[in-house]
Amino acid sequence: MTEREELIAYLEADQLVAERSRPLGRATLSRRTAAALWALRIFVIVVGVMVIYTFVASLGS
Amino acid sequence: MTPPPPIVDLPVAGDGTAALPPLSAEDAARSRDRFRVHHARNRGRRWYLLWLLVGPGILVMLGENDGPSMLSYATSGATYGLGFFLPFILVTFAMAVVCQEMCMRVGAVTHRGYGQLVLERFGRLWGWFSAGDLIFTNLVTLIAEFVAIRVGLAYFHLGAGIAAGLGVMLVVFTLSGGRYWRWERIVLGMAVFNGLFLVAALLVKPHWDSVGHAFVTFSPFPHGTFNTLLLLIASTIGATVTPWMIFFQQSASADKGLTPSDVRHGRYDTVGGATLAAVFGCGALVAGAALVGHGGAPGLGGAGFPSALSHVSGATVGTLFALGLIEAGAVAVLTISASTGYAVGECIGAPHSLNNSARGAAAFYGANVGAALVAGAIILIPGVPLLSIALNANVLATVLLPVTLVFMILLANDHELMGQWVNRAWLNRIAVTIVVFIAVCGAAYAIDSFLQVVHLV
Numbered sequence: 001m002t003e004r005e006e007l008i009a010y011l012e013a014d015q016l017v018a019e020r021s022r023p024l025g026r027a028t029l030s031r032r033t034a035a036a037l038w039a040l041r042i043f044v045i046v047v048g049v050m051v052i053y054t055f056v057a058s059l060g061s
Numbered sequence: 062m063t064p065p066p067p068i069v070d071l072p073v074a075g076d077g078t079a080a081l082p083p084l085s086a087e088d089a090a091r092s093r094d095r096f097r098v099h100h101a102r103n104r105g106r107r108w109y110l111l112w113l114l115v116g117p118g119i120l121v122m123l124g125e126n127d128g129p130s131m132l133s134y135a136t137s138g139a140t141y142g143l144g145f146f147l148p149f150i151l152v153t154f155a156m157a158v159v160c161q162e163m164c165m166r167v168g169a170v171t172h173r174g175y176g177q178l179v180l181e182r183f184g185r186l187w188g189w190f191s192a193g194d195l196i197f198t199n200l201v202t203l204i205a206e207f208v209a210i211r212v213g214l215a216y217f218h219l220g221a222g223i224a225a226g227l228g229v230m231l232v233v234f235t236l237s238g239g240r241y242w243r244w245e246r247i248v249l250g251m252a253v254f255n256g257l258f259l260v261a262a263l264l265v266k267p268h269w270d271s272v273g274h275a276f277v278t279f280s281p282f283p284h285g286t287f288n289t290l291l292l293l294i295a296s297t298i299g300a301t302v303t304p305w306m307i308f309f310q311q312s313a314s315a316d317k318g319l320t321p322s323d324v325r326h327g328r329y330d331t332v333g334g335a336t337l338a339a340v341f342g343c344g345a346l347v348a349g350a351a352l353v354g355h356g357g358a359p360g361l362g363g364a365g366f367p368s369a370l371s372h373v374s375g376a377t378v379g380t381l382f383a384l385g386l387i388e389a390g391a392v393a394v395l396t397i398s399a400s401t402g403y404a405v406g407e408c409i410g411a412p413h414s415l416n417n418s419a420r421g422a423a424a425f426y427g428a429n430v431g432a433a434l435v436a437g438a439i440i441l442i443p444g445v446p447l448l449s450i451a452l453n454a455n456v457l458a459t460v461l462l463p464v465t466l467v468f469m470i471l472l473a474n475d476h477e478l479m480g481q482w483v484n485r486a487w488l489n490r491i492a493v494t495i496v497v498f499i500a501v502c503g504a505a506y507a508i509d510s511f512l513q514v515v516h517l518v
Contacts, residue, residue, distance in 0.1 A: 007092040008082070008088070008092070012172070014172055015318065016084070017085045024178070025181075026184065037187075040464055043463070043464075044190075044464055051511075052457075
C-alpha cells in the first residue's frame with residue numbers, strides 16, 4: 001500500500017476535502033416546518049428591531 | 062502493525078481498481094490524527110483514546126466561561142449572595158450539553174460545519190442570516206473579551222494597549238502551526254487555568270451550609286424589578302448557550318476528524334467540559350458572594366472585582382481573580398475568533414480548516430485574525446460605550462439564539478444527513494423545551510425593555 005493510499009484509508013470517504021466541498025441538495029421541508037420557519041422570520045424581525053431600538057435609545061440617554 | 066481500515070466507497074477506475082480521490086494537505090494532516098485514533102482503539106488504550114478525542118467539547122464550554130460570563134456570575138453572587146443563581150448555572154449548563162451534543166454529533170456524522178449545512182439545506186437567506194448574526198455578535202463579544210483582559214491586566218497596572226496586543230498575538234501564535242491538533246492542545250492548556258476561579262472560591266472560605274442550601278432549594282430567590290430579573294436570567298442563559306458555541310463545536314468536530322464511531326467519546330468530552338465549566342462558573346459566583354456586606358458588586362460592569370476581592374479576602378484572591386479574567390478573556394478570544402473564521406469560510410465556500418496553511422485558507426485565517434484585530438482596536442478608542450455594547454450584544458445573542466437552535470434541531474433530525482444518528486424522540490422533546498424557554502426569556506426581556514423605552518409601562 002502506498003503512503004497516499006494509506007493516508008486515504010484512515011479517513012472516511014466523505015471526510016475528504018474534495019467530498020466535503022460537494023454541495024448537498026436542499027432539505028425537503030414539511031408544511032409544518034415551513035410554517036415554523038416563517039414564524040421564526042417574523043420573530044427575528046420583530047424582536048430584533050425592539051432590541052436594536054432599545055440599544056440606540058440607551059446610547060442616546 | 063494493525064492494518065488500516067479497508068478503503069470503502071471509492072470510485073472505480075477503468076481498470077477495475079479503486080481510483081484514489083485527490084488528497085489535499087489538509088486531508089493528510091487529518092489522516093495522521095485518525096491514524097493515532099485508529100491504533101489507540103485497536104490496541105484497547107482507552108485513556109489514550111480519550112485523550113486523543115477530547116477537545117471541542119471542553120474548549121467550547123470553558124471558552125463560554127469567558128470574561129463577561131465570569132464577571133456576570135460574580136456580579137450575581139455579589140448582589141444576591143448564595144441563592145437561586147448558583148443552581149441555575151447548573152441548569153443552564155445542562156441545557157448547553159443538550160445543544161452541544163447535537164452539534165458534535167452532526168459534525169461527526171456529516172463532517173461539515175453548521176454554517177455550510179444551513180446554507181446548503183435551508184438556502185442562502187438563512188445561511189447568510191446565521192453567519193451575519195454570528196459575525197456581528199462575535200465581534201461585539203470579542204470586544205467584551207478584550208475588556209475582560211484589560212480589567213485583569215489593570216490589576217497589575219498594565220494598560221489597554223497591552224491587552225489588545227496580547228490578545229491579537231495569542232491568536233496569531235496559536236494559528237501559526239497550520240495544524241488543528243496543535244491549536245487545540247495549546248488552547249486546552251490555557252483553558253485549564255479557568256480553574257483559578259474555583260481556587261479563589263475556596264480561598265474566600267464560603268459558608269458551605271448556604272452553598273448546599275442554595276443547590277437544594279434554589280433559594281433565596283433574587284429580589285428586584287421584573288425587568289432586572291429577566292435581564293439576569295437572560296444574561297445567565299446568554300453566558301452559557303450562544304450561537305458561536307454551535308458554530309464552533311460542529312466545525313471543530315469536523316475539522317478534528319471525528320466520525321460516528323467517536324460520538325461516545327464526543328459525549329464524554331461535552332459532558333466533561335460542561336461539568337468543569339459549571340464548577341468553575343459556580344466558583345466565580347461564590348468568590349463574588351464574598352463581597353456581600355462589603356459594598357456588593359463593584360461598579361463599571363465589574364471592573365473593580367479583583368481589587369474589591371483583594372480588600373475583602375486578601376491579595377491572593379484578588380490576584381487569582383485577575384489572572385482568571387485574563388485567561389477567560391484570552392481563551393474566548395481564540396475560540397470565538399476561530400468560530401468567526403469557520404463561519405466565513407463555510408458561507409463563502411472557501412477552505413476553512415486549521416489543518417490548512419494560511420496561504421491555502423486565506424479567508425479563514427484572515428477572518429480569524431481580522432475579527433481579533435478589529436475588536437482589539439475598538440477597545441483602544443476613547444469614549445466608546447463598551448459596557449453598553451457588551452450588555453446589549455449579549456441580549457441580542459440570546460434573542461437570536463432560538464433561530465440557531467431551531468436549525469440545529471432540524472439538522473439533527475435530517476434523516477438524509479444523519480441516518481441512524483438522528484435525534485431520538487425524547488431528546489427532541491427536551492431540545493424543543495429548551496428552545497421555547499430561551500425564546501420566552503429573551504423575548505420577554507426584549508419586549509419589556511422596549512416598552513419601558515417607549516414609556517408604555
